[in-house]
Amino acid sequence: MTPLERALRERIRTEGPITVEAFMQACNEYYYATRDPLGEEGDFTTAPEISQMFGEMVGAGLADCWKRAGAPENAVYAELGPGRGTLAVDALRVLRSAGFGGGVHLVETSPVLRDRQRSALATAHWHDSIDSLPRQPLLLVANEFLDALPVRQFSGAVERRVTVAAGGLAFDRDGDIVEISPARDGAVADLARRIVADGGAALIVDYGHEHSAPGETLQAMRAHRFAPVLEKAGEQDLTAHVDFEAVSRVARAAGAEVTALVTQGEWLLRLGIESRAQALSRANPDRAQDIEIALHRLTTSQQMGTLFKVLAIHSPDWPAPAGFA
Numbered sequence: 001m002t003p004l005e006r007a008l009r010e011r012i013r014t015e016g017p018i019t020v021e022a023f024m025q026a027c028n029e030y031y032y033a034t035r036d037p038l039g040e041e042g043d044f045t046t047a048p049e050i051s052q053m054f055g056e057m058v059g060a061g062l063a064d065c066w067k068r069a070g071a072p073e074n075a076v077y078a079e080l081g082p083g084r085g086t087l088a089v090d091a092l093r094v095l096r097s098a099g100f101g102g103g104v105h106l107v108e109t110s111p112v113l114r115d116r117q118r119s120a121l122a123t124a125h126w127h128d129s130i131d132s133l134p135r136q137p138l139l140l141v142a143n144e145f146l147d148a149l150p151v152r153q154f155s156g157a158v159e160r161r162v163t164v165a166a167g168g169l170a171f172d173r174d175g176d177i178v179e180i181s182p183a184r185d186g187a188v189a190d191l192a193r194r195i196v197a198d199g200g201a202a203l204i205v206d207y208g209h210e211h212s213a214p215g216e217t218l219q220a221m222r223a224h225r226f227a228p229v230l231e232k233a234g235e236q237d238l239t240a241h242v243d244f245e246a247v248s249r250v251a252r253a254a255g256a257e258v259t260a261l262v263t264q265g266e267w268l269l270r271l272g273i274e275s276r277a278q279a280l281s282r283a284n285p286d287r288a289q290d291i292e293i294a295l296h297r298l299t300t301s302q303q304m305g306t307l308f309k310v311l312a313i314h315s316p317d318w319p320a321p322a323g324f325a
Helices: 003-015 020-033 052-067 085-095 111-120 182-198 244-253 266-269 273-281 287-301
Strands: 076-080 103-108 123-126 138-145 150-156 159-164 168-171 178-180 200-207 221-223 225-227 237-239 308-314
Touching: 003 020, 003 159, 003 168, 020 111, 020 150, 020 237, 020 273, 020 308, 052 085, 052 138, 052 221, 052 266, 052 273, 076 085, 076 150, 085 103, 085 138, 085 150, 103 266, 138 182, 182 200, 182 287, 182 308, 200 244, 244 308, 266 273, 266 308, 273 287
Parallel strands: 076 103, 076 138, 103 123, 138 200
Antiparallel strands: 150 178, 159 168, 200 308, 221 225, 221 237
16 A cells, blocks of 8 residues: 555545545556656656657747747746656757847646756746746647646536545546536646737647547556556656647637647648758768657557647737748
8 A cells, every 4th residue: 555545545434425526636646756667667658758859859849839929038938747858958059059048937837857857957947836936928738737637527417536446546436527627727728828928939739639538538657558447656757638629628718829730740741851860861871760769659549649639829919920821
């Protein structure tokens, strides 16, 4: 029994069954506060860790948008859930080469990951929430951030809960499930309001579905394999697919402009990742095969290219970022 499961059992004993939202929030807060989950020794790998090309395409997209907005000097780079800082390093290399001189602001609550980010981005500023980001135009990216925010699950009109049964944690009901995420909606609304008020654009990259639909998507990942959601509480990554229709609806309600949703593969190809792969291979012929494998992982439907989607939210006063039409 994990330390968190022991605490959750006691909470259930005293308070009664807890919501799926409360369970997911407790698990992920503990999980991210106590480890670096990335890489071969961790539980999962994200696109920026696969290849520098991913972050470079993010940087190119943001740099192009910034220039077409008039290259405002007070704009800053911001990232939600920046992992080890790998994406920020690669994106900023391209942004700096385009003349961007703004500060770096990272929204991260994990002390373990903040230490990793500090090693890569010594001059960055850290924040606990979107609300504390500076009141300046934002060039923001959120890669695999929204999927980790907790969801609520309903079977009919009754909210699904986690209880203790048969010696372990168990759901109190099965059947057709509908998921919503007030936490995700709140984060998107906060971000959209800031962009409308202060200017800027945000790239949202995550896995999920284009249209709102019933169905259970809550899943656990441990040692790069799917695992039972209620096992090893706090010792595995819990995520749920992002409802991009809901994200778009919330952002528009806050007054922001929202692009069409595109697949990650399509977006990367439109931004020129194939040309970048060719240039890297010419400069590093001994790595050409690895570069080709990374390109395949990031763009093809058999890998991350179709499951992962990209959406941009931008101020009405800013142009839409490239790659969406």
